[in-house]
Amino acid sequence: MIPHKSPRTKTMKTQKQMVAIYARVSTDKQKVDMQLRELRNFIKRSDWKVYREFIDQGYTGTNTKRPAFIEMMSEAQKRKFDILLVWKLDRLSRSLKDLINTLDELGHAGINFISYDNNLDTTTPTGKLVFQIIGAVAEFEKDIIRERVVAGLENAKQKGKQLGRPKIHDGILEKAKELRSQGMSFRKIEKKLGVGEGTIRKRIEYLSSVLIIQVFFCIAGLIII
Structure with missing residues (x-):
């Protein structure tokens, strides 16, 4: 055998x-x-x-x-x-x-x-969650920038202005947040301040998402606000 x-x-x-x-x-x-x-x-x-x-x-x-x-x-x-x-x-x-x-x-x-x-x-699972949240916020910011550029260029084109990259100054943003806290709609705020439709909404939503990240990091003991 x-x-x-x-x-x-x-x-x-x-x-x-x-x-x-x-x-x-x-x-x-x-x-x-x-x-x-x-x-x-x-x-x-x-x-x-x-x-x-x-x-x-x-x-x-x-x-x-x-x-x-x-x-x-x-x-x-x-x-x-x-x-x-x-x-x-x-x-x-x-x-x-x-x-x-x-x-x-x-x-x-x-x-x-x-x-x-x-x-x-x-x-680790917790670390992966942080990466996913960060990735979502980063992608959200890119979308805001793209929409802001398109809206700004279209607005300038309609008014016959020289095309360029639109920018929201801090003063306008602070005024927008103040009007929003008083209950004014985003559409009325944008019309009052003379900025592109959807611009203020996206910017404020982005700042809110960044604040969420800050709070998350603070709770997790990762960073101090």
């Missing part, structure tokens, strides 16, 4: 997740050592691999004009790594609008995001 041979089982090695670290400090006197040490240890404990460390030394977080940040986002678009890891959300950005846009770009690129100290991890 020929002895039965068990089939060989090939052990499949799971490829380690490639993690990019982003660190930032606002002045040249501050150090990123503590941020990097904690993040490196976290990656080691998770059995991942460091792809690269992107460091902006002496750059404010109020805008995205930072060399390491720009390079990091370029690498993300090319899907050079799997996860972006930061110490805190404010290291990535101190502007809620920029933060929403950045996280939306990462989501579209298929990059997961972890904010270590905030316990925000998009590989």
